[in-house]
Amino acid sequence: MSLSRRALLAFGIAGLAGAATASSGVFPAPRWRGTYPFALGVASGDPLPDGVVLWTRLAPEPLAPDGNGGMPLHPVTVDYEVAHDENFQQVVTRGTAVAARELGHSVHPEVRGLEPDRWYFYRFRAGSAISPVGRTRTAPAAGSASARLRLAVASCQSWASGYYTAYEHMSREDVDLVLHLGDYIYERAWNHRREGTAPHVFPRDEAVDLRGYRLRYAQAKAELPLQAAHAAFPWLVTMDDHEIDNNWAGDNPGLGFDIALLGPLFLRRRAAAFQAMYEHQPLRLAQMPAGPDMRLHRRYRFGDLAEVTMLDTRQYRSAIPCSQNPVTGCAERFAADRTILGAPQREWLVDGLTTSPARWQVLGNQVALGEVDTDPGPDVRVSTDAWDGYVADRNTVLGTAARRQVRNLVVLTGDKHENCAGNLRSDFARPESPVVGAEFTGTSITTNGNGADMTEHGRRLLAANPDLKFFNAQRGYLRLTLDKTLCRTDFRVVPFVTRTGAPVETRTSYVVEDGIPGTTEA
Numbered sequence: 212m213s214l215s216r217r218a219l220l221a222f223g224i225a226g227l228a229g230a231a232t233a234s235s236g237v238f239p240a241p242r243w244r245g246t247y248p249f250a251l252g253v254a255s256g257d258p259l260p261d262g263v264v265l266w267t268r269l270a271p272e273p274l275a276p277d278g279n280g281g282m283p284l285h286p287v288t289v290d291y292e293v294a295h296d297e298n299f300q301q302v303v304t305r306g307t308a309v310a311a312r313e314l315g316h317s318v319h320p321e322v323r324g325l326e327p328d329r330w331y332f333y334r335f336r337a338g339s340a341i342s343p344v345g346r347t348r349t350a351p352a353a354g355s356a357s358a359r360l361r362l363a364v365a366s367c368q369s370w371a372s373g374y375y376t377a378y379e380h381m382s383r384e385d386v387d388l389v390l391h392l393g394d395y396i397y398e399r400a401w402n403h404r405r406e407g408t409a410p411h412v413f414p415r416d417e418a419v420d421l422r423g424y425r426l427r428y429a430q431a432k433a434e435l436p437l438q439a440a441h442a443a444f445p446w447l448v449t450m451d452d453h454e455i456d457n458n459w460a461g462d463n464p465g466l467g468f469d470i471a472l473l474g475p476l477f478l479r480r481r482a483a484a485f486q487a488m489y490e491h492q493p494l495r496l497a498q499m500p501a502g503p504d505m506r507l508h509r510r511y512r513f514g515d516l517a518e519v520t521m522l523d524t525r526q527y528r529s530a531i532p533c534s535q536n537p538v539t540g541c542a543e544r545f546a547a548d549r550t551i552l553g554a555p556q557r558e559w560l561v562d563g564l565t566t567s568p569a570r571w572q573v574l575g576n577q578v579a580l581g582e583v584d585t586d587p588g589p590d591v592r593v594s595t596d597a598w599d600g601y602v603a604d605r606n607t608v609l610g611t612a613a614r615r616q617v618r619n620l621v622v623l624t625g626d627k628h629e630n631c632a633g634n635l636r637s638d639f640a641r642p643e644s645p646v647v648g649a650e651f652t653g654t655s656i657t658t659n660g661n662g663a664d665m666t667e668h669g670r671r672l673l674a675a676n677p678d679l680k681f682f683n684a685q686r687g688y689l690r691l692t693l694d695k696t697l698c699r700t701d702f703r704v705v706p707f708v709t710r711t712g713a714p715v716e717t718r719t720s721y722v723v724e725d726g727i728p729g730t731t732e733a
Contacts, residue, residue, distance in 0.1 A: 213623055219634065227349035238286040238309060240338025246271035250342050251429060252438030253333070254349035256446045256493030257511065258388065260327035263347050263445055265291055266318040266493035267335050269310045273429035273551060276414055279312065279420030280429065286311040289318050290336045293325070297332045297344055310337070314567075315425060315490040325497065327352040328514070345442040347386050349367075350513050354568070357514025361385060361571075363444070364689035366392040366451070366625025367655030368437075370430050371400035371410065373708025377656045377687050378436035380444045380703065380715040384690060389444050389517070393451025393577045393627030394658065395492075396427040398484075404660045406710045419480050424454075424487030432491060448492050449507045449521045451626055455484040458596055463530045467571040477613055478503040508556050518569040520560065524577045524598075527553025532595045537585050539592045544600045561608060565615040570725065571693050572648075574622045580605060581650050582639035583690040587674035597626070607636055612647045613637035620648030621698055628655040628662070629669070630702045632685040633722040635678065642677070649730035651700045651722045653689040661707045662686050665720075680730060683718055690717075698723040699733060 248269040255263045256385075269289070272281025287310045295301040303325065308318035318335075325331060329352040335342040351357045363386045368375065381389070399417040403410040411430060416426045431437060452458050456477075458465035464477040485500035498506060510520040525689035528551045533541035543549070552560065560714055564572055574580075574610035578597040580617070586592035622635065631652035638644040662685040669682035687704035701720045720733035 234722055238288045240287045240340070243271055243338065243340055245425065246284075248337050249335065249342040251432040251491075252320045252441055252445060253335060253342050254441035254493040255333065255345055256448065257495050257509075258348060258445045259352045259511070260350050260352045262321065262323040262325050263331075263349060264319055264321045264493050264495045265333055265335075265345070265347075266317065266319055267342055268315055268490060269337055270316065270429060270455055273433050274411070274426060276426075278315075278425040280316060282312065282316045284312055287316065288336055291318075291322075291333060293322055293331050293333045297346070298384055299332070299334070303331070316485070317490040319494060319496070321414055321495055325349050327355070328357070334650060343438070343442055347445045350511060351516075353512050357516035357693060358519050360513050360571075361387045362689075362691040362693075363388065363389045364623050364625075364651075364653045364691065365440075365656055366653055367394040367628055368431065369394075369397045369400070369453075369658040370427075371397070371403045372406065372655075372660050373404050373657035373686070374711050375434045375436040375656060376708060376711060376713045377703075377705055377715070378434075378440040379539065380705070381688055382436065382439035386444060386690065388519075389440065389446045390575045391448040392623065392653070393449055393623065394453040394655075395448065395450070395488075396424070396431050397453045397658075398424075398427065398456060403662070404709045412595070413713055418484070421483040421487060424484050425490065427492035428487055446493060447511065447519060447521055447575065448494070448576065449523060450488060450525060452525060454488055455481055457524075458531065459525060460528045460531045461526065461535060476709065490582040508559065512567075512569060515569060516695070517571040517573055518563070518567045519561060519573045519575060521575040522560065522577065523550050523551070523556065527556055527603065532600050534595060537594050539586065539590045541595060541600075544593075544595050545602045547603045549601050549603055551598055551604045555614065557604060557607060561611050564608075564612060564617045564620070570695065571619045571621060571698060572617060574620070575692075576622050576624045578626045578712070579624055579650070579652065580609075580622050581606045581633050581635050581678060582676065583672065584675040585668070585671055587671055594677075595698070609635055610637045610649050613645050617647065619698070619723065620649040620728070622648060623691075624650055624652040624699045625655075627652050628659045628684070629702070630654045630681065630685070630687070630718065631672075631679060632681040632700065632702075632730055634678040634680070636678065644730040646678075648728055649659040649721075651689060651691075651730075654683070654685060654687055654702075654704070656685060656688065657708045659684075661709055678733065681719060681721065685718065687715065687718075696725050700730075
């Protein structure tokens with residue numbers, strides 16, 4: 212049976228109101244016959260004061276070569292319940308959603324009617340199978356007095372590069388929310404570094420269609436440490452390039468399989484990648500893609516303390532200028548008509564920054580916003596894949612922040628597989644221009660393998676960039692604590708990822724004081 216798009220919207224995505232205690236409803240579950248349909252775990256995300264979106268995908272055979280997770284053709288009714296306690300003695304709401312083949316048998320029920328600023332527990336049932344228990348948290352009511360917000364920040368988790376040990380440690384942290392800044396999957400594996408684990412052989416080396424992308428997500432989400440981190444906290448997710456194609460830009464393919472193909476074929480690939488992303492992440496109906504288009508820029512407020520704005524620096528950008536590797540010169544990167552955000556998103560961002568009443572403005576950003584000069588000499592040598600390739604947009608955002616005195620701008624960035632702390636100026640071409648905020652770049656979970664505390668590249672960056680305060684190239688994640696007076700960023704690192712069992716430590720911490728732009732070491 213095939214469901215229409217209208218039926219999917221009515222049943223499978225938004226979920227059904229009302230009570231349901233067994234999967235004997237519209238679409239019965241199959242007999243699982245020794246398999247477990249919740250092999251990819253559970254997740255929640257995009258918290259509001261009165262609710263969250265929940266997620267799971269039925270996939271008893273996650274890596275089945277056809278990409279369908281071992282599921283039958285017909286849809287399945289999935290029950291969910293939300294409770295105050297993890298034993299589900301105090302259930303506050305129940306409902307059902309339909310897992311349909313058209314969306315990979317995933318469900319995204321949007322639960323409303325919850326109390327603000329508190330923890331809840333949730334689980335799913337499909338037939339006789341019950342999912343793992345997840346924990347989630349609603350946001351404080353808009354404008355309410357909020358004493359503290361705790362975040363973890365992750366990016367860049369190439370499965371082939373190492374084990375997800377960092378997520379084991381993250382799942383035990385005392386945080387309220389996880390931000391994922393992109394490269395949740397990689398469209399292909401460049402180097403296999405997992406000791407004791409054979410490389411997985413996919414039907415095709417590089418994902419270019421829905422089957423390929425589904426299999427990459429299934430490979431990642433089958434990892435128990437990642438499942439634990441999803442089950443422990445709500446997440447806010449966006450994307451970078453590897454969810455589709457290395458260094459893609461707008462309608463232009465990147466460096467992958469279809470680099471020489473025409474735009475329409477790349478858009479077909481983009482549509483497949485976006486669908487697979489939606490099928491595997493706790494995203495709301497508003498983020499459901501329409502072909503090759505998917506709205507991922509959005510903002511969430513946490514009481515009177517913080518507003519978190521998630522950006523999309525891939526989907527609306529102009530083609531990457533000059534080169535996708537560091538270049539010297541490149542007048543094109545200064546062109547007024549070049550954009551990394553697109554005009555609508557840029558105006559939305561600037562308006563939000565300048566009108567928000569929150570104390571802290573937190574941006575979830577993919578590629579480096581501040582200037583990253585790799586030449587300690589007189590030349591400026593930058594990567595034009597980052598905001599350095601789109602200087603006009605950067606000057607608009609940071610210049611407006613300076614002119615309108617945006618309070619407490621904190622930018623969180625991924626992509627680089629490095630830990631960095633630095634200051635943001637309104638115009639990097641004028642060293643005397645004011646500092647308007649701080650940028651904290653989080654390293655990768657696994658990508659590039661074990662890493663090192665300091666590298667020759669890091670020494671060059673510190674010598675070439677006076678606003679860069681800290682560099683480290685180990686693997687790990689960021690942990691932030693925001694309160695009324697301070698934003699503290701802890702750089703949490705693991706010494707290795709090519710084998711399991713790595714411990715975690717705080718390499719260093721940097722702080723931003725309320726009302727004082729920029730960052731200093733704690």
